[in-house]
Amino acid sequence: MTWDEVGVARCLHWPILMGVDLDKMRESCQRDQWSLDDFDWSGAPVPLSREQEEQVCSYYVNMSYIERLAGALFLSLSERVEDDRLVAIFESFHTDELRHSHAAAKLADYFDRHHYRIYTPNISMLRFMPHFVNAIDSLNPAFATSFILGGELILDMALLRGLNQYIDDPLSRAVVEKINQDESRHLAMDLYMTEYFARIGRRDAAQDNPWFGSDFWGVLAWGPGFFGEVFFRPMQVLDPTQEQMRAVINRLRRFYDRASVAANPAVQEFKGIVRFLETPLGAHLGGAVEVGIRTMFGIDLGFTRAASTEAVYGRRADLAPLTASALAVV
Numbered sequence: 001m002t003w004d005e006v007g008v009a010r011c012l013h014w015p016i017l018m019g020v021d022l023d024k025m026r027e028s029c030q031r032d033q034w035s036l037d038d039f040d041w042s043g044a045p046v047p048l049s050r051e052q053e054e055q056v057c058s059y060y061v062n063m064s065y066i067e068r069l070a071g072a073l074f075l076s077l078s079e080r081v082e083d084d085r086l087v088a089i090f091e092s093f094h095t096d097e098l099r100h101s102h103a104a105a106k107l108a109d110y111f112d113r114h115h116y117r118i119y120t121p122n123i124s125m126l127r128f129m130p131h132f133v134n135a136i137d138s139l140n141p142a143f144a145t146s147f148i149l150g151g152e153l154i155l156d157m158a159l160l161r162g163l164n165q166y167i168d169d170p171l172s173r174a175v176v177e178k179i180n181q182d183e184s185r186h187l188a189m190d191l192y193m194t195e196y197f198a199r200i201g202r203r204d205a206a207q208d209n210p211w212f213g214s215d216f217w218g219v220l221a222w223g224p225g226f227f228g229e230v231f232f233r234p235m236q237v238l239d240p241t242q243e244q245m246r247a248v249i250n251r252l253r254r255f256y257d258r259a260s261v262a263a264n265p266a267v268q269e270f271k272g273i274v275r276f277l278e279t280p281l282g283a284h285l286g287g288a289v290e291v292g293i294r295t296m297f298g299i300d301l302g303f304t305r306a307a308s309t310e311a312v313y314g315r316r317a318d319l320a321p322l323t324a325s326a327l328a329v330v
C-alpha cells in the first residue's frame with residue numbers, strides 16, 4: 001500500500017482533523033478568490049525616504065519569488081494526494097500563491113517611484129529554489145508541509161505584518177490584508193496536513209530521512225544565505241525587538257509538541273534538532289554558531305531561543321509532566 005492509499009483510507013475514518021472540514025474548506029477556496037484588478041493602482045504611495053523605498057522594493061521583489069516557491073510546494077502536494085477535496089484545495093492554493101507573487105511584484109513597482117536602481121532577486125534564494133523543489137519532490141510530503149508551515153508563519157505572522165507597520169500605506173495594507181485572508185486558509189491546512197502525515201507515520205526510509213538526498217545538501221548550502229538575507233535581515237529592520245519572530249518560533253514548538261503530530265517524520269526531525277541543541281554539547285555548538293553568524297553577518301538568531309523547552313514550558317519543565325494547556329497552540 002502506498003502512503004497515499006494509507007492516507008486516504010485513514011482519512012475516511014478521521015474526516016475532520018484540526019477542526020478542518022474539507023468540504024467547507026474546498027467551498028471557501030473557490031468562493032474567496034480575488035483579483036489584483038479589484039484594487040485601484042493609479043495613486044501614489046505614501047512618501048518614503050530613499051532607504052525605505054529601496055528596502056520595500058527589495059522585500060517585495062524577493063517576496064514575489066517566495067510566493068512562487070510556496071505555489072510549487074502546494075502543486076507538489078496536490079499531485080501526491082488522492083482525496084479529490086485535497087487535490088482541489090491544494091490546486092487552489094497554487095493559484096493563490098501565483099496571485100500573491102503577482103501582487104508582490106506589482107507592489108514593488110508601485111513603491112518604485114524614483115527608480116533608484118534595478119531590483120534583482122536574492123542570489124542565494126535563486127540557487128536554493130531548484131534544490132529545494134527537487135528535495136521536496138523526493139521526500140515524504142510531510143517535509144513539504146513542515147517547510148510551508150514554517151515559511152508561512154514567518155512570512156505572514158512576521159514579515160508581512162512587520163512590513164505593514166513599517167510602511168503605513170493604504171493600498172499596500174489592503175492588498176496584504178487580502179493575501180493574509182488566503183494565508184489563513186493555507187495555515188489551517190498546514191496544521192491539518194501535519195496531523196494527517198502524523199497518522200501515516202514513517203513509511204519509507206529513503207523518503208523519511210532528508211539527510212540521504214543530494215539536493216538536501218544543496219538546500220543546506222544555500223539556505224542560510226537565503227533565509228538570512230530574505231527573512232532574518234529584513235526582520236531586524238521591521239521587528240527590531242524580535243517580538244514577532246519569537247512568537248512564530250514559540251508557536252511552532254508548541255504545535256510540534258502536541259501528541260497528535262508526534263509521529264510526523266518532519267516533526268521528529270525538528271524535535272531531534274531541538275533535543276540535540278539542549279544537550280551540553282549542542283548548546284555549546286549552537287551558541288558558537290549564533291555568535292559566529294552575528295559577528296560575521298550581523299544577523300541575530302537570538303529569537304530561536306524562544307523555542308527552547310525552558311522558554312516554552314519554564315525552567316522545571318523536564319521534571320513535571322506537560323499539561324494539556326501547556327501543549328495548546330495559542
Ligand SMILES: [Fe+2]
Pocket residue numbers: 067070096097100179183
Ligand atoms: Fe502566499
Ligand SMILES: [Fe+2]
Pocket residue numbers: 070097152182183186
Ligand atoms: Fe500561503
